[in-house]
Amino acid sequence: MWQLYQFPLCPFSRKVRLHLAEKGVAFELWRENPWEQRDEFVDKNPAARTPVIGNAERGITLVDSRAICEYFEETVDKNPLINGTAPMRAEIRRLVALFDENFFGDVTGPLLHERMKKRLVYRQSPDSRVLREAMKLAHEHLYYIDYLVDTRPWLAGATMSLADLAAAAQISVADYLGGLDWTGHEQAKSWYSVFKSRPSFRPLLAERMEVIQPPSHYGDVNW
């Protein structure tokens, strides 16, 4: 059995959880707060980041969400999510990077710092200037998703791919932290609503991070 080291609001762990669920790979969740820099965890990953996934019976430890997803794409045939011709696969990976790096850097990362880490770790109040900037940039990212959804059935093309999972993972954390104003983003909202109904997504929506509560629409699949 695979053991996934993660915490509920880690967007990269969420991407891996969605990926494993869509591919039918069974796994257990192990709670890890990477900011505590637990020795056993840093031994597994010197970068001290979640997610890490291990399989003791096979003697395998995998680190980095993209490396993990590529591994399961290579080893599990069911439901390929980096699929198609080489240029199509490059387009999927471009969008995964866009959400992992730019959406996270602009939106999810600042929201996690201000609304989760400052509360749980530093016992400080969030900086409203940083929150406003993150929410402003979130609009620009949602406009780009509107544009993609207007031109393609799924974000990277004709079929669901890792790009959709990466986007939904970031968006779900930003939404949990009250950082998204969906007004005027009907296309992005309709794409995300479909996604929220998938069996792979339901466990994420039901989960809560201690102390921090999401807005009422967060877990509502009919919203």
Place this chain on the structure above:
Amino acid sequence: MWQLYQFPLCPFSRKVRLHLAEKGVAFELWRENPWEQRDEFVDKNPAARTPVIGNAERGITLVDSRAICEYFEETVDKNPLINGTAPMRAEIRRLVALFDENFFGDVTGPLLHERMKKRLVYRQSPDSRVLREAMKLAHEHLYYIDYLVDTRPWLAGATMSLADLAAAAQISVADYLGGLDWTGHEQAKSWYSVFKSRPSFRPLLAERMEVIQPPSHYGDVNW
């Protein structure tokens, strides 16, 4: 012919240049300053980052350095650089992420901001506190490379891989910007010296970014 949009001190473009050279793919360099947000460039990559690589005859544009490298791994057989069993490939990708994200975030990114962007774009002096912190973290990364080189012939295992290219790309930019103190890092230094002598690396070492000069040892392959 492939056209690579890049600027001389972009570590992600350097990784792609090394990768293409090692795989024997011909390409032209096109100078792009991503901070200028040139319209034609943002049309190619909404994230407005280098590298971007295009091939007009084939009608292909590829974005994101990891997506680009995966594309050429999939389409060019010569000299595979993400090679081996699935766990070995995951180890290569883990290290690529470590250098692209952690080394860049801790060292190359702050150095580029303080010593290149502040000079060329903002006309400001570098913040010596930020530089000191980047150089301190650089030591920790060099210690990790010392450890890897002590236990393996190349960073990810028995053969040269994309992990070596990603590390050398980040290190070469940090070294150009005077951010590395090699004292006490004999293993990392010997690995890097071998790398500097490779034909793929020589064009990078000969290149200069306007206004900013590297330290005297930077381009010296016998140092």
